[in-house]
Amino acid sequence: MNTSTSSSPISSGHGATPSLPRIAVLATGGTIAGAAADATNTSGYQAGVVGVDQLLAAVPALSTVARIAPEQIASVDSKDMTLPLWTTLAQRINTLLASDAVDGVVVTHGTDTLEETAYLLHLTVKSDKPVVLTAAMRPASALSADGPLNLLNAVTVAAHVAGHAEAHPAGRGQGVLVAFNNRIHSARDVVKTSTYAVDAFQSPEIGALGWVQDGRVEFQRGVVRAHTLASEFAIGAQWPHVEIVASYAGVSRIAVDALVAAGVRGIVVAGTGNGSIHQALQQALAEAASRGIAVVRSSRVGSGHVMRNGAAADDALGFVSAGSLNPYKARVLLMLALAAGVTEAVALQKVFDTY
């Protein structure tokens, strides 16, 4: 993992006019910064090898939208995202947004764990200035690479929100956003739903927040759950150990027993259907919960929500329902809640009902 850090002042500006919003572009790697040996290769490339200055140079139109301050935070394939890098990224964004010299932040990221990073930032950024993540499904070297337009659209969304004080219809105060393939998603709802398609991100059931096209930005709905300035959670250096297990035909309790032996603080279950759990696994998880390990029921289905006391008797077993958070986002919220000292099932359920 390469984690070099460099930055240039906003005023260096890539030729933009002084009245435009000042947007920091934080690059972390991913396919958007990927390169392959030839332009027709969209699967056998190396992620995170193209630097932020090169990414920006591929999009001259950025100078008509914002004054850009680039920073290379890391150069990782986001499948290898780490908890310390999450800490670094969130802290850097909070530092930048606390400054009057920055109007918003765009983060370039890999698509693999983008939904996790976005939700983490949604819960830990302490500002109502825009934070917009973007990515690409095709490497920078590919024919019809999608990264340059996604980057332009992300900066366009950040500049648009930065230029408005009101929530509707301008999108202010909607938390962390993801701009991808012309759509604007909430960090809470967005998930990667395709291994290869350019239209890889969706907000199942609830749909996108809005869209961006040819410099025009439109928000069609707002975000209801708590985030950013209303979030009780803050980024810290401590990450309670939380893992995910799945329920499926013939599953054994071996994984849960191993996690308990390893001293985990929490386990998220990717359950079947309405967060239902195979009886072999459920017995092991009930024992874990009785030892004070937080057990959160989510679903492997990919849309819908998990009803409390639905497929499992949460009250009796000491389990928590993840609601509409998928297992990966539920893990993010559980880590932050445990780090903040929220450990009891009833208090954790309140957290999952709030965020």
Ligand code: ASP
């Ligand atoms: N493996 C890449 C990453 O997540 C995939 C991508 O960016 O599309 O960094």
